[in-house]
Amino acid sequence: MDRVDGLPLGQLHKRVSAKWREFPADVLPLPVAEMDFEIALPIRELLTGMVARSDTGYLGAVPELAANFSAFAKSRWNWSVESEQIFTCTDVGVGMVEMARTIVSPGDRILVNSPVYHNFYNWIIELKCEMVDAPLVSSENDALHFVLDIDGIEKAYASGVKIHFLCNPHNPTGSLFSREELSQLADLAKKYGVYIFSDEIHAPIVYEKGAFHPFLSISDNAREVGVCVTSASKAWNLAGLKCAMIITGSSRIKALADSMPLSVHWRASLFGAFAAATAYTCTDWLDSALSTLDRNRRYLKTLLNDSLPLVGYRIPDCSYLAWLDVSAHNLGENPAEHFLTQGKVAFNAGSIFGPSGAQFVRLNFATSEAILEEAIFRMAASVR
Ligand SMILES: Cc1ncc(COP(=O)(O)O)c(C=O)c1O
Numbered sequence: 387m388d389r390v391d392g393l394p395l396g397q398l399h400k401r402v403s404a405k406w407r408e409f410p411a412d413v414l415p416l417p418v419a420e421m422d423f424e425i426a427l428p429i430r431e432l433l434t435g436m437v438a439r440s441d442t443g444y445l446g447a448v449p450e451l452a453a454n455f456s457a458f459a460k461s462r463w464n465w466s467v468e469s470e471q472i473f474t475c476t477d478v479g480v481g482m483v484e485m486a487r488t489i490v491s492p493g494d495r496i497l498v499n500s501p502v503y504h505n506f507y508n509w510i511i512e513l514k515c516e517m518v519d520a521p522l523v524s525s526e527n528d529a530l531h532f533v534l535d536i537d538g539i540e541k542a543y544a545s546g547v548k549i550h551f552l553c554n555p556h557n558p559t560g561s562l563f564s565r566e567e568l569s570q571l572a573d574l575a576k577k578y579g580v581y582i583f584s585d586e587i588h589a590p591i592v593y594e595k596g597a598f599h600p601f602l603s604i605s606d607n608a609r610e611v612g613v614c615v616t617s618a619s620k621a622w623n624l625a626g627l628k629c630a631m632i633i634t635g636s637s638r639i640k641a642l643a644d645s646m647p648l649s650v651h652w653r654a655s656l657f658g659a660f661a662a663a664t665a666y667t668c669t670d671w672l673d674s675a676l677s678t679l680d681r682n683r684r685y686l687k688t689l690l691n692d693s694l695p696l697v698g699y700r701i702p703d704c705s706y707l708a709w710l711d712v713s714a715h716n717l718g719e720n721p722a723e724h725f726l727t728q729g730k731v732a733f734n735a736g737s738i739f740g741p742s743g744a745q746f747v748r749l750n751f752a753t754s755e756a757i758l759e760e761a762i763f764r765m766a767a768s769v770r
Pocket residue numbers: 419476477478479480503553557585587588617619625630
């Protein structure tokens with residue numbers, strides 16, 4: 387297996403995805419969670435083969451997807467998932483929203499733990515529900531290690547929320563949740579009649595073996611209250627292909643999934659479904675990408691220590707998103723805007739993830755060392 391690595395800038399500029407279209411060419415873009423890597427060869431061959439055959443029709447049943455995901459989940463996380471519990475949908479956003487529609491009515495309350503993936507807020511707006519927040523809190527010995535506030539969550543559950551949108555593992559903070567924390571959540575959700583929607587899109591990108599726990603693998607209570615929504619799009623870089631999965635763990639939750647309009651399942655794409663089915667067999671590629679990302683998350687620490695020692699950065703436990711506290715630089719209300727205009731380097735503004743993120747930016751390190759070095763160079767030059 388060749389090393390999976392960031393492509394050169396010249397090649398990346400030919401891409402037409404959001405990350406490479408949103409900014410003028412003199413801006414180095416590091417927002418948007420997509421990778422600057424070449425996708426796995428079997429997926430490339432599959433897609434080029436389909437196009438070559440003009441195999442571009444409608445999506446039918448793709449049992450390979452559920453079978454390959456189940457095998458992956460078993461070997462990666464020792465999680466047994468039955469194929470009948472897996473439902474396809476267009477993307478994770480559609481899965482979260484359409485499954486939530488089977489439970490909530492407009493005006494109902496949905497809990498999040500800010501700072502969190504900004505579309506959680508948009509999904510709640512789409513559902514015409516009310517957002518309730520139990521923010522993450524700093525762990526005892528590290529202000530930048532964010533953990534669940536179980537007491538705050540219990541208070542929110544007791545106040546009457548219908549669904550808890552849980553980002554597991556967590557974007558943008560890079561936190562993983564322990565088996566104990568997830569088990570406590572499941573017990574509380576059962577007690578207060580709350581459903582937990584566990585968005586596990588980042589789960590394959592976890593650096594320490596055994597450190598990620600699929601919510602539905604936790605306990606009977608978790609399976610009674612929980613839904614997992616996930617896809618191969620983050621870990622194998624397939625977001626443009628549009629296919630995700632809603633996974634249930636009990637007959638109660640499966641009945642809800644069965645009640646969704648059938649169109650939810652068929653609105654995934656043919657390319658997405660087959661690419662995802664192939665992705666879950668591409669574990670060598672994933673492991674190689676993970677070792678590059680592992681190097682990058684540490685290299686970023688070195689670069690920041692050398693050039694921007696005032697920036698707060700805890701090496702994340704998952705995914706390729708760095709949550710950078712830039713408050714010490716006093717860059718005003720919108721630090722991301724400062725870096726964009728003064729440094730010609732684009733990050734996500736921390737404020738989109740929640741109010742506590744106002745003095746943070748989110749940097750995507752799924753790129754080459756050269757681009758990372760240039761990004762930190764531009765950042766540092768802009769604060770001098
Ligand atoms: C936590 C989380 N959920 C969902 C998504 C988007 O998934 P999709 O494109 O399948 O809706 C992202 C994208 O970065 C994400 O970080």
